[in-house]
Amino acid sequence: MFHTTFYVRRLHSLVGLLALGMVLFEHIFTNSMALGGAPALNGALAMMELIPHPIFLGLEIGAIAAPLLFHAIYGIYICLQAKNNPERYGYVRNWQFALQRWTAWFLVVFLVWHIFYLRIFTKGIAGVPISYELLQNYFVANPVYAVLYILGMFAAIFHFCNGITTFCMTWGIAKGPRVQNVISALSMGLCAVLCLVTLAFMGSYFVM
Ligand code: HEM
Known part of the structure; x- marks a missing residue:
């Protein structure tokens, strides 16, 4: 039983960093094409459509x-077991631990909404292709949705x-507090950069 938990937890960690990390980077990269306007984003989406449907x-x-x-x-399951206590101890690490769980809850709701509305309903059931024009109309007509999308992206980022930091701790890559602090600072730097890129491409729908 102990071993099953150990391996499932490691798999959870690997899947989060590698599989979902790749999805996040691909998503930010493709969506950042909106900065180049309709031709750039629609071109990137059309490139993906070149992949044969069953493979896609x-x-x-x-x-x-x-x-x-x-x-x-x-x-x-992990969140339901977690004891968040940032107010009580106030250390940065405690806040990061709590934020990891709070963003997880927010992502559950956000991703269900995002995937059901855009991928399953709009593209899958209604058969409407996703395009720059569709996204721009959607966000400009509903700025609250644009804000929720920005918050959803910030939460995922x-x-x-x-x-990345907790992964390095889980896998014994970052053993001492000093190396953990360096990795944490670097990954928070990456977080700031990716959040700025997100703000830029989401904002571009309102100015173009
Ligand atoms: C859909 C809802 C999600 C839930 C409920 C969730 C939940 C969690 C929880 C509870 C942890 C902490 C695990 C631990 O402390 O042992 C975690 C870690 C992690 N998650 Fe998520 N997550 C979600 C989505 C995502 C997404 C979309 C990504 C990638 C963009 C992601 C990437 C990661 C990474 C890299 C870790 C660190 C793994 C580690 O500590 O070893 N997760 N997730």
Whole structure:
């Protein structure tokens, strides 16, 4: 029993960093094409459409949905066991621990909404292709949704970047407090950069 928990936890950690990390980077990269306007984003989306449909669907299920479902379900189990106490101790690490859990809860709700509305309902059921124009109309007509999307992206970025530090601790890569602080500072730097890129591409829908 002890060993099962140990290995499942390691798998949860690996899936979060590698599989979901790649999805996050791909997402930020593709969406940042919006900075180049409709031709750039629609061109990037059209490139993805060149992948034959069955292979694309297989990738969506095998490389995104399955890892995400596993990480989310086991993550909820971990969250339900976690004792958050940032007010009591106030250390940065305690706050990061609590924020890792709070962003996880927020991501559960945000990702269900995002995936159901855009991928399953709009593209899958209604058959409307995702394009720059569709996203721009959606956000400009509903600025509250744009704010929720920015918060959802910030939550995913923080959760991933803080996860780089906890990953290094889980796997014994960062053993002492000094090296842990360096990794934490670097990953928070990455977090700031990715959040700024997100603000830039989301903001571009309102100025172009
Ligand atoms: C969908 C909802 C999600 C839930 C409920 C969730 C839950 C969790 C929890 C509870 C942890 C801490 C594990 C621990 O302390 O042992 C964690 C770690 C992590 N998560 Fe998530 N997560 C979610 C989505 C994501 C996403 C979208 C990404 C990537 C963008 C991600 C990447 C990571 C990484 C890299 C770690 C660090 C692994 C480690 O500490 O070894 N997670 N997640």
